[in-house]
Amino acid sequence: MKAVHVTRFGDPAVLETVELPDPRPGPGQVAIDVTHAAVGLIDAFFRQGLFKDQEGLPRPPFVPGLEVAGTVRALGDAVTGLAVGEKVVTLSATGTGGYASVLVSDQAFVVSTEGYDIDPALAVAAVPNAAMAHLALTGVARLAPGESVLVHGALGGFASAFPGVARQLGASRVVGSVRTSKLGVAATTRLPYDTIVDSAELPEALDGRLFDVVIDPVGGAVRARSLDLLAPSGRLLLVGNASGDWGHLLDSNRLWLGGLTVSGFSAGTYIPTHPEELRPAAEAALRAVADGLAHTEVDVLPLADAATAHERMESRSVDGRIVLTP
Numbered sequence: 001m002k003a004v005h006v007t008r009f010g011d012p013a014v015l016e017t018v019e020l021p022d023p024r025p026g027p028g029q030v031a032i033d034v035t036h037a038a039v040g041l042i043d044a045f046f047r048q049g050l051f052k053d054q055e056g057l058p059r060p061p062f063v064p065g066l067e068v069a070g071t072v073r074a075l076g077d078a079v080t081g082l083a084v085g086e087k088v089v090t091l092s093a094t095g096t097g098g099y100a101s102v103l104v105s106d107q108a109f110v111v112s113t114e115g116y117d118i119d120p121a122l123a124v125a126a127v128p129n130a131a132m133a134h135l136a137l138t139g140v141a142r143l144a145p146g147e148s149v150l151v152h153g154a155l156g157g158f159a160s161a162f163p164g165v166a167r168q169l170g171a172s173r174v175v176g177s178v179r180t181s182k183l184g185v186a187a188t189t190r191l192p193y194d195t196i197v198d199s200a201e202l203p204e205a206l207d208g209r210l211f212d213v214v215i216d217p218v219g220g221a222v223r224a225r226s227l228d229l230l231a232p233s234g235r236l237l238l239v240g241n242a243s244g245d246w247g248h249l250l251d252s253n254r255l256w257l258g259g260l261t262v263s264g265f266s267a268g269t270y271i272p273t274h275p276e277e278l279r280p281a282a283e284a285a286l287r288a289v290a291d292g293l294a295h296t297e298v299d300v301l302p303l304a305d306a307a308t309a310h311e312r313m314e315s316r317s318v319d320g321r322i323v324l325t326p
Contacts, residue, residue, distance in 0.1 A: 001022050006047050006063075017303065025076035027078050028077070030104070032090070033070045035070045037068045037124065041313055047310065063100050065095075067092060069090075069113070069120040070087075082112060091110075092267040116289075117290065122296075125296055126160075126161060126295075127286060127289050127294075130165055136215075138277075139274060143212075148231075149171050151166075155296075156240075159215065167192050174194055175197065179198075185319045192293055203228050210229060210230060211230060212230075212235065213237060215237050216237065217239045219248060223236075227260065232259050237264075299318070303324045303326040
């Protein structure tokens, strides 16, 4: 099969297209003929070696990629409920294996898209993130019907899943924030925000409005300003660090005096301890995407252009998601 290897930690040039043996599914696993593989900022973090000292995370050589769409190629022993040739998408799992023409995944992370009119490029771009957004909003942020939500980095890959899922869960108001350079694109988005404001003009751009839940995939200074945007008993949900500011700290006394909560969500930590929540989240995600609530912009590039995709991710020149196709 064709695949992209991270040959060593470093810049996008370390991504190399190679030929590897076709993997075969073991018990409880599904082999998938990949039509589309999503590119995420986490892939760039793995490639850079930011988490190289954390046990269980990938080390070179490895094939990056968390999520794919395609068709079932073969089934391992004890796999039920799927058939060869069935259209599927994988949910966020181990973080490796996606940039390839064949992927083997545990059945628990494979979801059928049969019966849903979803383009496979949009399926891989939106369904896994929408499932994770559902887990984050229900299991961690505990979003209740009628509450308000603010999403920073509103057009980003993961962030773009939150407005639709929040709507699905009954949020009364959903606002996004973006950098000044993204306001033009934000004005034409099909994502279900009430409005999108300039993050450089917070909090003034919100006219004094506060939020029950703030979603922060950005970090850095945006994270610090978020404490001023929370209503009493508000929750700040940390879902990424696109700013690259790894030394940023929050004032814990602000949390105490404001009655605020700060929580983190990462799929790799949450799913292993809450496996029973994964399937309902996937079903909710499929409905959200099929209903048009997660229509993020998708750029499709050949698998051989993985390095270009990573360069664009790092330069923040992506409005939505990049998907690779072998």
